Amino acid sequence: MGVLSQAQADILEYRGLEFGRRGLANYLRLLVGGMIKVLPSGDGASESQATDNGLRVVCGATTAYLPDKSWVTEKNRYGGRCEIRVAPSVAVIPNLGTAELAEALGRVIPFTAKQDDRPVLACVRFAAKGGKLTLAAADGFRIADISLDFDGEGEALIEAKEIRGLISALKRAKRVRLAFEAETSATGMETKSLVIDTEAIRYRWESQSGSYPDYEKVIPTEFVAQARFDTREMMRAVAGLGALFLDKDAPIILTISDGKVRIWTREPQAEAHIEAEAQGEVETAMSASYLAQALKALGGVAEVKVASPNSPIIFSVDGYRLVVMPLAVPGIGSQAVTEAEAVADAASEAPEGEAETEAEAEAEAEAQAEPEGEAETQDKPRHKRKAKEPVAVA
Numbered sequence: 001m002g003v004l005s006q007a008q009a010d011i012l013e014y015r016g017l018e019f020g021r022r023g024l025a026n027y028l029r030l031l032v033g034g035m036i037k038v039l040p041s042g043d044g045a046s047e048s049q050a051t052d053n054g055l056r057v058v059c060g061a062t063t064a065y066l067p068d069k070s071w072v073t074e075k076n077r078y079g080g081r082c083e084i085r086v087a088p089s090v091a092v093i094p095n096l097g098t099a100e101l102a103e104a105l106g107r108v109i110p111f112t113a114k115q116d117d118r119p120v121l122a123c124v125r126f127a128a129k130g131g132k133l134t135l136a137a138a139d140g141f142r143i144a145d146i147s148l149d150f151d152g153e154g155e156a157l158i159e160a161k162e163i164r165g166l167i168s169a170l171k172r173a174k175r176v177r178l179a180f181e182a183e184t185s186a187t188g189m190e191t192k193s194l195v196i197d198t199e200a201i202r203y204r205w206e207s208q209s210g211s212y213p214d215y216e217k218v219i220p221t222e223f224v225a226q227a228r229f230d231t232r233e234m235m236r237a238v239a240g241l242g243a244l245f246l247d248k249d250a251p252i253i254l255t256i257s258d259g260k261v262r263i264w265t266r267e268p269q270a271e272a273h274i275e276a277e278a279q280g281e282v283e284t285a286m287s288a289s290y291l292a293q294a295l296k297a298l299g300g301v302a303e304v305k306v307a308s309p310n311s312p313i314i315f316s317v318d319g320y321r322l323v324v325m326p327l328a329v330p331g332i333g334s335q336a337v338t339e340a341e342a343v344a345d346a347a348s349e350a351p352e353g354e355a356e357t358e359a360e361a362e363a364e365a366e367a368q369a370e371p372e373g374e375a376e377t378q379d380k381p382r383h384k385r386k387a388k389e390p391v392a393v394a
Contacts, residue, residue: 007169007201009162011072011081017055018081023071031059083202092197094175096133096148101178102170104146105163107297107320108137111144112160120210123157126194128180136215142290143215143312143323144297154180156194156207166196166203173198219314219323220307225256225280228303231317235295237263237272238288244268248289251327254313256306257281263291266329282306285329286313294322 053068113121133150192207264271
């Protein structure tokens, strides 16, 4: 059961056999009477019971024979799989720390796209080069990436929903090794895979097809203002301001000036001052919910950098970086939408997303051309949609 608790895929592979993880785990929990032994079914079984395609489970006076593909259904058949290796000869030479990989996954997975029509952005990008392994995720409005020391090269796009359970599995493991594999079929097609080994489990995921956007193009490298602050203090301030309005996507304005950081709202009027080491001056706005999620992912003493009211807002701490697109608020970064989309168009040269960003730029240009009075008469849902239209990657 200890080994089984580390397995998070829907299908378990053991000695070439397949079993549904939940069904097998539930069955083993119901056994009582002593130590549980799981053996190949032919080991010690009678001729009528022995088979090369199953397992024999012994617990006290109870013996059961589990055929291959027990508890495997159409529902869980494609939910990911992992190989269980229970043998004292299995040795894993680690190239990453289990805790650091689990923490890295936990910091990027929440920022993958949830829409089914954006398969590439629904993935976590694993890219190893130059002594670093970078995990990256983006949902069109935010980008998260983190770099770990790593010896090797390779790249893979793995669906976030398939590796989410790996976080808890890594917390139970003692050693982990990550590797990239590539195979070329008879037709010349190359298949890339990500392989993660622990002392008891081998996980293998096939990389999704497609090219990940070059998100570095949308991230500024020069800044007019920056500040270091305690995320816990700002989280309390954001929670206090957020309690004043029902719309969790309402804008919170961030001001850096005179060596101070202030977050405030216009309707209703409220503000909070955060102790910080700050320099430069800038004023920008972002979604209240996005700011809260960013602070939760950051933790500790973090840094925020801003190039202009219309530029992406960069948060960072200990090798982790989170980029949040600004909201357009009258009088504060009013051109944030169009400028952000122009940068996004430049970064999204891959076929997937060209049509989308061009259409958004067109729609925004039309909106900017409308008389001010007409814009104010738009209903709230449409206003919220427009406020979220800046796209970091497509």
